[in-house]
Each structure stands twice: as structure tokens, then as C-alpha cells.
Amino acid sequence: MPLLARFVTAPLVVDVRRGALAELAKILADQRISTSGRVAIAVGSTYGPIVQHTFEHDLVDADWFTVEGGTINTAIKLVEQVRKNRYDAVVGIGGGTVLDVTKFAAARLGLPMVAVATNLAHDGIGSPISTLDNDAGRGSYGVPAPIAVLVDLDLVAQAPPRSIRSGIGEIVSNLSAVADWEASHRLHGEEIDGLAISLARTSANAVMNHPGGILDDNFLSALAEGLVLSGLSMVVAGTSRPSSGACHEVSHAIDLMHPDRRVYHGEQVGLGAAFAWFLRGDQQLFTATVDCLHRHGLPVRPVDLGFSLEEFAAIVDYAPQTRPGRFTILEELGLSPAAIIAKVNEYNDHVFARINADGAVTPEGRLI
Structure with a gap:
């Protein structure tokens, strides 16, 4: 019997609207990505404190990590930080730099990755590629694509x-x-x-x-x-x-x-x-x-x-x-x-x- 279809790995969730960030905890639970809320959340230094404050009453079992820069060393540092505990998934909340670092770290740890985009600078928000600076300049690394993608237009509107x-x-x-x-x-x-x-x-x-x-x-x-x-x-x-x-x-x-x-x-x-x-x-x-x-x-x-x-x-x-x-x-x-x-x-x-x-x-x- 001929193969009449093929399987394509696609995000469980694509949510593009104002206020999407506020639904993160619900989406993680509803999609069984993390029913416990035990996730590692990587954020940038710019929006990180604001985003973390948003979830002071939700995702109380999450641990927060700040990403500084988009280098391979930054990604490896995040790997070392996250692997000290057990998590259901890794969530990246930020621009392309944060998401690329988080995708790479999640791939190294064998964990699903959720991308929450705060700007729309490039197609890395849903791609299977992580672009990071390295000693030779800049490299592209193959990684699993995000299991869920959220784009909060309220945050995007605040981006440059x-x-x-x-x-x-x-x-x-x-x-x-x-x-x-x-x-x-x-x-x-x-x-x-x-x-x-x-x-x-x-x-x-x-x-x-x-x-x-x-x-x-x-x-x-x-x-x-x-x-x-x-x-x-x-x-x-x-x-x-x-x-x-x-x-x-x-x-x-x-x-x-x-x-x-x-x-x-x-x-x-x-x-x-x-x-x-x-x-x-x-x-x-x-x-x-x-x-x-x-x-x-x-x-x-x-x-x-x-x-x-x-x-x-x-x-x-x-x-x-x-x-x-x-x-x-x-x-x-x-x-x-x-x-x-x-x-x-x-x-x-x-x-x-x-x-x-x-x-x-x-x-x-x-x-x-």
C-alpha cells in the first residue's frame, strides 16, 4: 500500500494576539506540556523583570534565568544552570537572541521548548535553527522547533x-x-x-x-x-x-x-x-x-x-x-x-x- 501522507512536526499551539502571554500557564497545562508548572523560563535583561512580575501569582514553581547575549557560551551557561534541576520544559520569553539561546539549551537538555516572542525581528520564533555567535563569527545550529509559539502583540507593540x-x-x-x-x-x-x-x-x-x-x-x-x-x-x-x-x-x-x-x-x-x-x-x-x-x-x-x-x-x-x-x-x-x-x-x-x-x-x- 503506498504511503498517502507524511507526518510533519508542527507546534501544538500557535497563539498570536494581544494578551497571549497571560495565557502561558493555561496553555502549558492544557496541552500537557507542563501540568505542574515546573518549567525553566529564560528571559532577557530588558523585559525579564516585567515578565516575571506578570507571573508572580502564576507559575510559582517555575525557575527564572536571565540570558545575557546571543553567544554559544551563553547557551551552554544556560544548559549548565537548567540541568541542576528537573523541569518539564524550557520556555524562552524575549526577542530572537533569547529564543535562539533557549532553543539551543533545550535541545542539549532534551526538553521541549516553548517560544514566547516579544518582537518579530526574524523567523527564528518557529524555526528549527538556532543562530549564535561563536569564536569563528556566527553559526547556525540545527535544533528541534518550538513545541508551542506565542506572540503577544502587546509586547510586540513595545519593541523597537x-x-x-x-x-x-x-x-x-x-x-x-x-x-x-x-x-x-x-x-x-x-x-x-x-x-x-x-x-x-x-x-x-x-x-x-x-x-x-x-x-x-x-x-x-x-x-x-x-x-x-x-x-x-x-x-x-x-x-x-x-x-x-x-x-x-x-x-x-x-x-x-x-x-x-x-x-x-x-x-x-x-x-x-x-x-x-x-x-x-x-x-x-x-x-x-x-x-x-x-x-x-x-x-x-x-x-x-x-x-x-x-x-x-x-x-x-x-x-x-x-x-x-x-x-x-x-x-x-x-x-x-x-x-x-x-x-x-x-x-x-x-x-x-x-x-x-x-x-x-x-x-x-x-x-x-
Whole structure:
């Protein structure tokens, strides 16, 4: 008998709304993640005291741990702290740094992990990947995806607007990553997963075509749900392929070459995606990506990230080395350094022409 279905590991709970955090104890009990409330809760130093105060009458058997920084050493320190006692699960409450550290620690301890997101900076809230700084720069580690995901829009609304915009860049870049994956399948026979592609593409289109902005609850819900679906696409694929292509290679190159100048991950991959669409010669998706990023106040040119055109060309040249064996438009074209410089200049001119209709920028790229 043929196998007519497949099993996909998915979160038991996805709760995106205002006040979701207040339901944490109930969700843990109802879903039998922790009926006793004996959980380890990791929080950041910013929201940690506020969140802990929220639960002074709930989760009284929980132990609280503060996460300082997003390094592999921080994650190992959390492992050592949590393993001293027995817990049903590990809960991470915070931004991407806290969640990545908590996911890694939970994986090392063999415990389920619950993610409670306080901002929407990237798709790590539901992904099977933990991104942490290490001695070599920054690494991505495979981990089990969260067993439950809560996004409290009350907390998200208090996050820096720039962090929310970063999530837009992250999710929009999925379309470029999928194009790279499909090209690798077409040209080199790399296996693709249609369900993973559908999840990644649908989540990206939902955000790119949404008329709202970061002050709109409907838009924030679409963004949060899109980021969760993006994480699930990686679970389905068993790889980061549905959401990581040339766009992420460019971002990784920035992280490695200019660690003191890197900005929000979503800002970097968003621009990387726009540049990748330009290299493919896809005018429609290049325009749509630039328009979306620019409308939401995200970087669209190298200068917006603080790089000269020459510096950005060097970043693009180095980018394929960050993911050996991964085929993207950068590897497909195999441009020489001189050709990359020409493309970067051409890209900058096209973006300038696109966004300068209202006279808001100068050719040099400095915002007025």
C-alpha cells in the first residue's frame, strides 16, 4: 500500500494576539506540556523583570534565568544552570537572541521548548535553527522547533519599530530564497519540497501584499503568522533552503567581514533579496521587493546599511564562501570582481530611480 501522507512536526499551539502571554500557564497545562508548572523560563535583561512580575501569582514553581547575549557560551551557561534541576520544559520569553539561546539549551537538555516572542525581528520564533555567535563569527545550529509559539502583540507593540521592520525584510527574502532553490533543482537536480516552498512563498506574499504597516494589528498578525510558517517550512524541508539563499549569503558575509557594523538580520537579507532579484533580471519581483522594503522604511541600497558601493561589492564577492555547496544566483552567475562592481553600481542606479520619485534621496544615497 503506498504511503498517502507524511507526518510533519508542527507546534501544538500557535497563539498570536494581544494578551497571549497571560495565557502561558493555561496553555502549558492544557496541552500537557507542563501540568505542574515546573518549567525553566529564560528571559532577557530588558523585559525579564516585567515578565516575571506578570507571573508572580502564576507559575510559582517555575525557575527564572536571565540570558545575557546571543553567544554559544551563553547557551551552554544556560544548559549548565537548567540541568541542576528537573523541569518539564524550557520556555524562552524575549526577542530572537533569547529564543535562539533557549532553543539551543533545550535541545542539549532534551526538553521541549516553548517560544514566547516579544518582537518579530526574524523567523527564528518557529524555526528549527538556532543562530549564535561563536569564536569563528556566527553559526547556525540545527535544533528541534518550538513545541508551542506565542506572540503577544502587546509586547510586540513595545519593541523597537526597527526590530519589527527587520521581520518584514526576513519574510520577504523567502521569495528570493525559493527562486534559488528552484534554480538549483532545475540546473543541478537538487531535491525540492513543494510543501515547504508553498509555506515559504505564501507567508512572504501575505506580508509583501498587505496594505497595512507596523502600527496595524492586522499587519502584525500577518507578519507573526508568516514568520511562524516560514519556520515551519524549514521543518518540512529539513533544511533552511526555503528561506535562505543568496539573500542570506550576503548577510552572512556582512556578519563575517564587518562584525562591528552588522545591523538587524532582516535588514541585511532584505537588501540581499532585492539585489538577487536584480541579478536575475526579474523586473517585476525586483520592483515589488524594493517597493515593499522602502515603504516599510527598510534599507534598499548599500549606503542605507552604512556601506560604500565598493564595500558592498566586496561583500557580494565573498558571500558564496559563507555557504559552501549551496547553489544560488551568485554561484550561478559566477561574476568576476569587476563584473560585481558593475552590477552593484547598476543596481544602485536602478534603486535610486525607483525610490526617487518624491525626491527623498540624493544620488549619493544619503537620506535627506
